[in-house]
Amino acid sequence: MTEIPVGSVGEVAPQRAGFLEPLILKAGKTLASYELVYETYGTLNAARSNAVLVCHALSGNHHVAGWHADSPRKLGWWDNMVGPGKAIDTDRFFVIGLNNLGGCHGSTGPATIDRSTGQPYGASFPLVTVEDWVASQARLMDRLGIERLAVAMGGSLGGMQALQWTLDYPDRIAHAIVVAAAPKLSTQNIAFNDVARQAIVSDPDFHGGNFYAMKTFPARGLKLARMLGHITYLSEDLLGEKFGRDIKGADYGFHYEVEFEIESYLRYQGDKFAQVFDANTYLIMTKALDYFDPARETGGDFAKAVSAAKAGFLVASFTSDWRFPPERSREIVKALVKGGKNVTYAEIDAPHGHDAFLLDDVHYHRVIASYMDNVAAEVGAGARTRPLVVGGTELEEMKGYAAGGKAK
Amino acid sequence: MTPRFEFELIASWIPQGARVLDLGCGDGELLAGLMATRGVKGYGVEIDPDRVLAAVGHGVNVIQMDLESGLSTFEDDAFDFVILSQTLQAMRRSDLILKEMMRVGREGIVTFPNFGYWRHRLAILRGRMPVSEALPYQWFDTPNIHLCTVKDFEELCIQVGVEILDERVLHEGGIVETLPNLLGSLGVFRFRRKKG
Numbered sequence: 392m393t394e395i396p397v398g399s400v401g402e403v404a405p406q407r408a409g410f411l412e413p414l415i416l417k418a419g420k421t422l423a424s425y426e427l428v429y430e431t432y433g434t435l436n437a438a439r440s441n442a443v444l445v446c447h448a449l450s451g452n453h454h455v456a457g458w459h460a461d462s463p464r465k466l467g468w469w470d471n472m473v474g475p476g477k478a479i480d481t482d483r484f485f486v487i488g489l490n491n492l493g494g495c496h497g498s499t500g501p502a503t504i505d506r507s508t509g510q511p512y513g514a515s516f517p518l519v520t521v522e523d524w525v526a527s528q529a530r531l532m533d534r535l536g537i538e539r540l541a542v543a544m545g546g547s548l549g550g551m552q553a554l555q556w557t558l559d560y561p562d563r564i565a566h567a568i569v570v571a572a573a574p575k576l577s578t579q580n581i582a583f584n585d586v587a588r589q590a591i592v593s594d595p596d597f598h599g600g601n602f603y604a605m606k607t608f609p610a611r612g613l614k615l616a617r618m619l620g621h622i623t624y625l626s627e628d629l630l631g632e633k634f635g636r637d638i639k640g641a642d643y644g645f646h647y648e649v650e651f652e653i654e655s656y657l658r659y660q661g662d663k664f665a666q667v668f669d670a671n672t673y674l675i676m677t678k679a680l681d682y683f684d685p686a687r688e689t690g691g692d693f694a695k696a697v698s699a700a701k702a703g704f705l706v707a708s709f710t711s712d713w714r715f716p717p718e719r720s721r722e723i724v725k726a727l728v729k730g731g732k733n734v735t736y737a738e739i740d741a742p743h744g745h746d747a748f749l750l751d752d753v754h755y756h757r758v759i760a761s762y763m764d765n766v767a768a769e770v771g772a773g774a775r776t777r778p779l780v781v782g783g784t785e786l787e788e789m790k791g792y793a794a795g796g797k798a799k
Numbered sequence: 800m801t802p803r804f805e806f807e808l809i810a811s812w813i814p815q816g817a818r819v820l821d822l823g824c825g826d827g828e829l830l831a832g833l834m835a836t837r838g839v840k841g842y843g844v845e846i847d848p849d850r851v852l853a854a855v856g857h858g859v860n861v862i863q864m865d866l867e868s869g870l871s872t873f874e875d876d877a878f879d880f881v882i883l884s885q886t887l888q889a890m891r892r893s894d895l896i897l898k899e900m901m902r903v904g905r906e907g908i909v910t911f912p913n914f915g916y917w918r919h920r921l922a923i924l925r926g927r928m929p930v931s932e933a934l935p936y937q938w939f940d941t942p943n944i945h946l947c948t949v950k951d952f953e954e955l956c957i958q959v960g961v962e963i964l965d966e967r968v969l970h971e972g973g974i975v976e977t978l979p980n981l982l983g984s985l986g987v988f989r990f991r992r993k994k995g
Contacts, residue, residue, distance in 0.1 A: 705855075721872065725871075728862070728872060728877075729874055729877075731818075731840070735859075735862070736862045736864070737848075737851055737852075737855075737863050738864075740848065754852065757852055758851070761852060761855040762855055764856070765855070
């Protein structure tokens with residue numbers, strides 16, 4: 392048996408929930424039935440008041456924390472955030488992670504067999520939006536007996552879902568933690584997404600999205616899409632610091648093979664991703680990002696769009712994030728303040744870029760932990776019983792931490 | 800930390816349930832105190848990450864933001880009171896923040912260390928920059944770049960067009976009635992936009 396490290400939820404197993412009640416989608420189509428795969432950590436208290444929903448971003452899934460028996464080394468994507476003693480403290484909170492509709496990690500998506508045809512959905516899988524996801528998440532909460540969430544949270548596209556929760560179910564959510572998000576994508580963001588999509592759809596192995604039957608998949612297109620995305624998720628400084636202009640050989644080779652270290656790194660990341668992710672899911676997720684715009688319903692007035700919210704908000708951004716920069720988070724904050732909502736905003740000084748929301752940063756984790764302590768008091772989830780654990784390391788041991796900066 | 804007497808003076812001006820904006824809110828203690836005792840609703844603004852964290856710990860709405868770039872996050876007339884406690888002297892443009900306070904709030908409250916306090920004057924007479932309880936820094940590491948006296952601040956109020964409603968100078972937990980600009984170490988002003 393594997394020893395459980397400090398702060399880890401340990402071994403976990405995914406669960407499934409089937410839904411037979413049709414889900415009417417924003418696009419006008421209907422999913423007659425669907426399945427959601429999810430994981431939970433911690434214990435739902437008797438009052439059912441301590442539930443925290445973690446929403447995933449573009450490439451995430453239900454596996455938020457801990458490990459599966461068949462792959463003990465592959466930790467959940469937000470394992471540094473969720474666990475006993477961590478910022479999202481599973482000693483006190485009941486945490487739910489799920490794979491969104493259209494995903495490729497077990498929930499109904501384009502690779503699922505469509506019962507009406509006996510074939511994978513492929514290109515016929517409907518486009519789903521952030522609103523659709525939130526509606527399906529609410530049904531999962533019904534199934535789990537959770538009338539009201541203590542918190543919905545997420546980074547990037549996940550943060551948009553947390554925000555959407557407060558608009559669509561204002562009475563079913565007490566707090567939203569919205570990290571590295573935006574009220575809507577910028578022109579440049581949509582442009583990046585479309586280049587990624589074009590890389591996929593123009594791959595000869597894409598076959599209009601119905602590549603499953605051809606026993607192939609558009610690995611080259613998906614790889615390119617990921618390479619492009621990856622560049623935008625990191626800061627220029629970080630890339631420069633990590634790879635600089637380092638080359639493999641002693642001197643220029645005057646060829647088109649991998650030569651600069653950054654090329655090697657990006658291709659490796661792209662290949663790795665293309666092996667495990669579904670190209671149709673990538674298309675769906677990027678479109679969900681593009682379509683997210685709550686203010687579209689209110690004539691472009693975002694403050695009016697969020698006026699229905701009753702939740703408290705923690706909004707956080709990262710100084711080096713140029714894909715969803717702090718200015719975009721400030722737009723969210725401004726709209727919430729205009730509506731007199733309870734909102735706290737932290738602008739985290741981190742060098743990594745957009746992906747900082749996934750990384751260990753002591754200050755960032757402390758802010759979330761502190762906010763969660765207030766939530767715990769409010770919902771009757773009790774007080775913290777052990778020191779804050781950040782990234783598997785106890786805070787007490789991180790004496791090198793300098794105020795306002797990142798851990799050494 | 801906000802001294803007890805300063806807090807009580809400020810709290811005495813603020814009616815129950817007022818909308819309050821606390822600029823340079825530090826660890827949020829003042830705002831948390833006003834929430835507890837006056838039931839105010841509001842926000843703190845702070846730039847220092849550790850103080851933001853401490854303010855979250857005090858359970859206040861805190862917005863991490865640089866006051867020097869103005870208060871564009873806040874709408875006109877959004878607040879009943881805008882408080883600037885012991886922050887004015889650390890700002891690059893102390894005049895502009897007063898104007899912004901009057902844009903977003905009905906009334907303003909400003910507190911600042913009085914450079915005219917006799918011990919400060921004495922230090923200058925002796926040829927040295929003052930270091931005191933109110934101004935605990937050395938000249939080379941102080942965040943206080945715009946020190947002023949009570950009289951200077953009165954003058955600034957006239958210049959930027961605000962009407963002083965209350966003016967107190969405190970020292971060691973009491974109000975200084977005699978020669979306040981000489982004997983008091985902390986200026987506390989309440990003001991509003993000049994009508995017309």
